[in-house]
Amino acid sequence: MFNKKGEIAVEKVVTLIIVLLVIVVALLLIFKPEILNWMKNLPEYSYNDSDREIVLSPDELAKVGCEKLVGRIGAGEGGGVFSSSKDFIFISGKKTDLYIEDKTAIRLLHKGELIANIKNNIIHVYPAFLNEYSQIYKDLSSVGLPSFEELRLIDNSFILDMGNYICKSDKAVGQIKENEKCKATCSLYNGVCSSSALDGKVANGKIDCKETELCYVSETESKLVDGDLKLEHFYLYDLTKPS
Numbered sequence: 001m002f003n004k005k006g007e008i009a010v011e012k013v014v015t016l017i018i019v020l021l022v023i024v025v026a027l028l029l030i031f032k033p034e035i036l037n038w039m040k041n042l043p044e045y046s047y048n049d050s051d052r053e054i055v056l057s058p059d060e061l062a063k064v065g066c067e068k069l070v071g072r073i074g075a076g077e078g079g080g081v082f083s084s085s086k087d088f089i090f091i092s093g094k095k096t097d098l099y100i101e102d103k104t105a106i107r108l109l110h111k112g113e114l115i116a117n118i119k120n121n122i123i124h125v126y127p128a129f130l131n132e133y134s135q136i137y138k139d140l141s142s143v144g145l146p147s148f149e150e151l152r153l154i155d156n157s158f159i160l161d162m163g164n165y166i167c168k169s170d171k172a173v174g175q176i177k178e179n180e181k182c183k184a185t186c187s188l189y190n191g192v193c194s195s196s197a198l199d200g201k202v203a204n205g206k207i208d209c210k211e212t213e214l215c216y217v218s219e220t221e222s223k224l225v226d227g228d229l230k231l232e233h234f235y236l237y238d239l240t241k242p243s
Contacts, residue, residue, distance in 0.1 A: 066167035097144030133205030186215035
């Protein structure tokens with residue numbers, strides 16, 4: 001009799017513990033933002049460097065090499081009990097769907113697509129995203145990918161850890177403006193407009209070809225005019241090619 005009563009008591013305790021765990025998990029899911037805010041206000045909580053907003057004047061930025069401010073990395077946001085916060089990128093004051101991952105990569109919020117890598121604090125946008133005619137650019141532009149102009153602005157920019165600024169030199173900004181005056185044409189890239197595939201050449205977007213034609217360029221061909229607009233920027237099939 002004693003053993004049976006003891007077993008019943010143990011079962012009740014186990015059942016009670018399970019019920020309490022279910023209630024706790026449900027409360028976490030419902031009130032997780034409020035709980036996180038409460039945890040942040042605890043004395044033991046310490047902010048990451050990205051949480052501290054450091055504001056520098058234009059003169060102070062220029063002194064540390066940031067002649068033109070093109071963007072900034074925001075403090076972590078959007079985290080929850082079961083997900084980490086994300087440091088979103090602001091370009092020209094506008095929040096984008098791009099975020100920094102482990103200080104080595106830039107991803108798009110949509111499915112976490114890799115858009116750029118970061119090496120020695122310099123941002124390198126993959127060439128296919130610098131080609132407004134590429135299929136992958138067109139596909140992702142409808143799900144939050146910034147404009148071609150915005151991506152070109154942060155490409156080869158450097159991240160200033162002090163305040164998480166994204167900067168460019170006056171010379172780099174001037175080069176972008178100069179390139180905007182130059183209209184990219186298929187012939188400029190030693191290419192040929194055609195409605196069908198050509199032997200020994202790869203399709204690299206329409207550029208200035210007709211609606212039914214693509215610009216076919218040899219993989220080993222070079223551009224006729226120097227500048228930031230390179231042949232590699234028109235590759236559609238390989239994101240690993242260097243810029």
